[in-house]
Amino acid sequence: MSPNSSTLLAAESVTLSYDQTTIAKDLSVQIPQGKFSVIVGPNGCGKSTLLRAMSRLLVPESGKVLLNGRNIHEQTTKEVAKQLGLLPQSAIAPDGIKVMDLVSRGRFPHQKWFQPWREEDQKAVDAAMAATHITDFAQHHVDQLSGGQRQRVWVAMALAQQTPLLLLDEPTTYLDIAHQIELLDLFQDLNQKNGHTMVAVLHDLNHACRYADNLIAMKGGQIVATGKPSEIVTESLIESVFGLPCLIIEDPISGTPLVIPKGRLA
Amino acid sequence: MMTRRYKPSLVPVAFILTLVVLLATLFIGQQVAQGMTGIWQLLTGEARQYQSIVVWQWRASRALGALIIGAGLGVSGAVFQSLVRNPLGSPDITGFNVGAFTGVLLSIAWFGNVYWMSVLGAILGGLCAATLVYLFAYREGHSGFRLIIVGIAISATLTAFNQWLSLSVSLETAMTAALWSAGSLNGMTWSRVLPAAILLILLMCIALAMNSRMKLLEMGDDTAAALGVSVNKSRLALMFVGVSLTAVATAITGPIAFISLAAPQIARRLENNASISLTASAVVGAMLLLTADFLAQHAWQGITLPVGLVTISLGGLYLVYLIVREGRL
Numbered sequence: 001m002s003p004n005s006s007t008l009l010a011a012e013s014v015t016l017s018y019d020q021t022t023i024a025k026d027l028s029v030q031i032p033q034g035k036f037s038v039i040v041g042p043n044g045c046g047k048s049t050l051l052r053a054m055s056r057l058l059v060p061e062s063g064k065v066l067l068n069g070r071n072i073h074e075q076t077t078k079e080v081a082k083q084l085g086l087l088p089q090s091a092i093a094p095d096g097i098k099v100m101d102l103v104s105r106g107r108f109p110h111q112k113w114f115q116p117w118r119e120e121d122q123k124a125v126d127a128a129m130a131a132t133h134i135t136d137f138a139q140h141h142v143d144q145l146s147g148g149q150r151q152r153v154w155v156a157m158a159l160a161q162q163t164p165l166l167l168l169d170e171p172t173t174y175l176d177i178a179h180q181i182e183l184l185d186l187f188q189d190l191n192q193k194n195g196h197t198m199v200a201v202l203h204d205l206n207h208a209c210r211y212a213d214n215l216i217a218m219k220g221g222q223i224v225a226t227g228k229p230s231e232i233v234t235e236s237l238i239e240s241v242f243g244l245p246c247l248i249i250e251d252p253i254s255g256t257p258l259v260i261p262k263g264r265l266a
Numbered sequence: 267m268m269t270r271r272y273k274p275s276l277v278p279v280a281f282i283l284t285l286v287v288l289l290a291t292l293f294i295g296q297q298v299a300q301g302m303t304g305i306w307q308l309l310t311g312e313a314r315q316y317q318s319i320v321v322w323q324w325r326a327s328r329a330l331g332a333l334i335i336g337a338g339l340g341v342s343g344a345v346f347q348s349l350v351r352n353p354l355g356s357p358d359i360t361g362f363n364v365g366a367f368t369g370v371l372l373s374i375a376w377f378g379n380v381y382w383m384s385v386l387g388a389i390l391g392g393l394c395a396a397t398l399v400y401l402f403a404y405r406e407g408h409s410g411f412r413l414i415i416v417g418i419a420i421s422a423t424l425t426a427f428n429q430w431l432s433l434s435v436s437l438e439t440a441m442t443a444a445l446w447s448a449g450s451l452n453g454m455t456w457s458r459v460l461p462a463a464i465l466l467i468l469l470m471c472i473a474l475a476m477n478s479r480m481k482l483l484e485m486g487d488d489t490a491a492a493l494g495v496s497v498n499k500s501r502l503a504l505m506f507v508g509v510s511l512t513a514v515a516t517a518i519t520g521p522i523a524f525i526s527l528a529a530p531q532i533a534r535r536l537e538n539n540a541s542i543s544l545t546a547s548a549v550v551g552a553m554l555l556l557t558a559d560f561l562a563q564h565a566w567q568g569i570t571l572p573v574g575l576v577t578i579s580l581g582g583l584y585l586v587y588l589i590v591r592e593g594r595l
Binding site for chain 1: 351475478481482484485486487488489491492493494495496541
C-alpha cells in the first residue's frame with residue numbers, strides 16, 4: 001500500500017457486461033481511503049455490477065480496476081481476499097451451521113494448505129464477533145437467528161478476513177427499519193472506530209445521506225455525481241437520477257439532506 | 267431463543283459396526299475358524315494353510331476392496347452432492363457411473379479384457395458423461411436440479427447405448443461385459459484390488475485436501491470467490507476427483523448403485539451435522555458396501571449374488587423416499 005495515495009480501490013474507464021448486454025461503459029470511480037462510501041441509484045443502473053467488478057468477481061471488458069495500485073485481475077483471488085472483504089447479496093448459509101463456524105470461514109484467505117487453526121485465527125474471529133455484537137450467539141445455529149442478527153454474522157465473517165476494505169451489496173435489504181439503523185450504525189463504527197474503508201450499495205436515500213461520507217450516484221451505468229451528500233444531493237439530482245420529483249429539507253437530527261418524495265400529493 | 271439439543275455423533279458407532287461386519291466377513295463359516303481360538307490362530311498365522319488361504323488370500327482382499335471402494339463411492343457422492351447442493355446430485359443418479367461403464371465396454375471391445383485399459387476407459391467414460399451432462403444442463407449458469415434431470419436423461423440414454431453395445435460385440439466380449447454390468451466383488455484378488463486401492467486412496471486424499479474449498483463453494487459462487495477461492499478451478503478439480511473416484515470403482519466392480527447416493531446422507535444424519543462430511547461419508551460408504559457384500563454372499567444359502575443387485579434393491583427404496591421428500595419442496 002503506498003502511504004501517499006488516498007484511494008485503495010479505483011475503477012479506471014471500465015466497460016462491464018454480462019454475456020452480450022453492456023451494463024456500464026467507460027466508467028471511472030475512486031473509493032477514498034478511510035471513508036464510508038455509499039452507492040445509490042435506481043434498480044438496474046449497475047450498482048451491484050460495479051461492486052462485483054471492484055471485488056474481482058466480474059472481469060471488465062475493457063479498462064481496469066486498481067486495488068492498492070495494482071490491477072485487481074493480475075492478483076490472485078486469495079491476495080484480493082486479504083485486502084478486500086465482500087458481502088454479496090447471494091450468500092447462502094449452509095443448513096444448520098453455527099455462528100462461530102460461519103465466521104471462522106472468513107479466515108480462509110489467511111490459511112495455507114494443511115495449516116491447522118492458529119491462535120491468531122481465533123483472535124480474529126473473536127474480534128469480529130465482538131465488533132458485530134454476536135459473541136453471545138457464537139454457538140447458536142445461524143438459521144435460528146433473526147434477519148438482523150444473521151446479517152451481522154455475515155458482516156462478522158467478512159471482518160474475520162481482516163481487510164482494510166469492506167464492500168457490502170445491499171446489506172440492509174429485507175430488514176426492518178430498526179435493524180437497518182442498527183446495521184448502519186455498526187458500519188459507521190467499523191468505519192470510524194476500526195478504520196475500515198467501507199463501500200455499501202443502499203436503496204434508502206435518506207439512510208445513504210445520513211451515513212455516507214462519500215455518496216456515489218449512478219444512473220444507466222454512469223456515475224452521475226460523487227461527493228459529500230450535503231454538497232451534491234439536490235432536488236434536480238434526485239429527479240434526474242430516479243425520475244422522482246421531491247423536496248429536500250435538512251434532516252432535523254443529523255443535518256444531512258432529507259429527501260421527501262412529492263408523489264401524487266404535490 | 268430455542269437451542270437445539272446437542273446430540274453426539276454416531277459415526278464411531280458406524281465405524282465399530284464396520285469392524286464387526288469385517289470380522290464376520292473374514293471369519294464366518296464352518297470350515298474357516300473354530301471359535302475364538304481359530305480366529306486367534308488365523309490372526310497370528312498359526313492356522314493351517316488351507317484356512318489361511320481362504321481368509322487372507324480370498325476373503326481379505328475382497329473385504330478390503332469392498333471397504334475402499336465403498337469409501338471411494340461415499341466420498342464421490344459427498345463431493346457431488348455438495349457441488350450440486352442437492353442430495354440427489356450423486357454420480358449414480360446423474361449417470362457418471364453408467365458413462366464409466368460405457369468406457370469399460372468400449373475398452374473391452376477395442377483392446378480386449380485388459381485391466382488398466384478398462385480403468386482408463388472408465389475414467390474417460392465417466393468424464394465424458396460428466397461433460398455431456400454439464401453442457402446440456404448449462405443455461406446461463408448451472409442449477410442443481412437441472413443438472414440432475416439432465417443427468418437422469420443422459421444416464422438412461424447411456425444405459426440403452428450400453429445394451430446396444432453388448433448386443434453388437436462378439437459373444438465373448440458380451441459375456442465379459444454382462445458379468446461386469448451386474449456390479450460384483452467376485453474375483454477381487456490382491457493383484458486387482460491393490461492398484462485400484464492405491465488410486466482410490468490418493469483421490470480421496472485430494473478430495474480431503476480440497477474439503478475447505480468445497481465447504482466455501484456451498485455458500486454460493488460469489489461468497490466463495492470473495493473469500494479467496496478460485497471458484498471455477500476448484501469446482502473443476504472437485505468434479506474431476508469425484509468422477510474419477512466413481513470411475514475407478516466402476517472399472518473394477520462394474521456399476522454399483524446407491525452407495526454414493528445414500529452414504530453422504532446417512533453420514534449427515536449419523537453425525538448430526540448439517541453439512542456433508544467427507545470422512546463420515548467414507549466410513550458410511552465402506553460400511554454399506556461391506557454389509558451389502560456380506561448379504562450378497564450369505565443371505566441366500568449356496569448362492570453368491572452380485573453386490574450391485576443388493577445395493578440397487580436397497581437404493582431403489584431409498585431413492586423413492588428421497589424423490590418423494592424433494593418433490594414436496
